Amino acid sequence: MSDFTSEFWHLYVAGLTVVSIIACLILLWISGTTKVNASSDNTTGHVWDEDLREMNNPLPRWWIYLFILTCVFGFVYAALYPTLGKFQGTLNWSSAGQHTDEVKKAVDSTAPLYAKFNGQPPEQLAGDAQAMAVGERLFMNNCAQCHGSDARGSKGFPNLADADWLWGGAPDAIKTTLNEGRQGVMPPMAAAVGSAEDVRNLAQYVLSLSGSPHDSIQASLGKSKFGACAACHGMDGKGNTAMGAPNLTDAVWLHGWGADAIIKMVNEGKHNVMPAQKGKLSDEQIHVLTAYVWGLSNKPAAK
Structure with a gap:
């Protein structure tokens, strides 16, 4: 109920809950005391499907007792647990409190084990x-x-x-x-590299760094464009762990292998989150x- 700023809603929920339970009891009392004019054969005169007649029989006593017991249970539950608006109940129970208690029990039970582990590198x-x-x-x-x-x-x-x-x-x-x-960011670098042809040549040069199949002529043309990448990946392309810049000389391709994947990366960049x-x-x-x-x-x- 913390989302509501008016006391009206707290009273509305509490009142609606109590009135609903009382209304059920009243309905039961009315149904048990109302007299229905029945025919000599104990039917009410209502007929369905030509021969299906409604009998004027009282509700079974076990059903009545069970109904009353359910209503009584509703009042007891509302008194013990949070049911009536923002009233917390006499047991002061909450799901958040129960979760906290269970987590604490789990932590306490495993504390000696983790203490043993914590002393080791x-x-x-x-x-x-x-x-x-x-x-x-x-x-x-x-x-x-x-x-x-x-x-x-x-x-x-x-x-x-x-x-x-x-x-x-x-x-x-x-x-x-x-x-x-970690926040891994590869900015779009196409503007710094040059034309679309320069980006394609650069992609071939990047492939050559790891010994992957590549066009050697395009790679030689793209080598000079690698300077735009060297600030993060290093002139040798071996990356920089301080910046999270990957090593381009191994065979590990996190976001896909091949010229198309490299061109897409240079053009669009990438943002990864751990x-x-x-x-x-x-x-x-x-x-x-x-x-x-x-x-x-x-x-x-x-x-």
């Missing part, structure tokens, strides 16, 4: 089979939606099981990524998840 923790089982569950619940259950990613979502890292693959870099998230997990996961959980993600590409021996 990620490189050591990655070899702990128990910690990695916990890390795998954290990954499946929070990361697999984008990176896949096998952590190998898909188009636009990095593969976490190889040695290619946009922002660095050291445990500290991974933990920073998990805590703070959401921050801090606040969603505890520091202890992020520590274990860091070790798990680091271990995906470093394959430490399990203990």
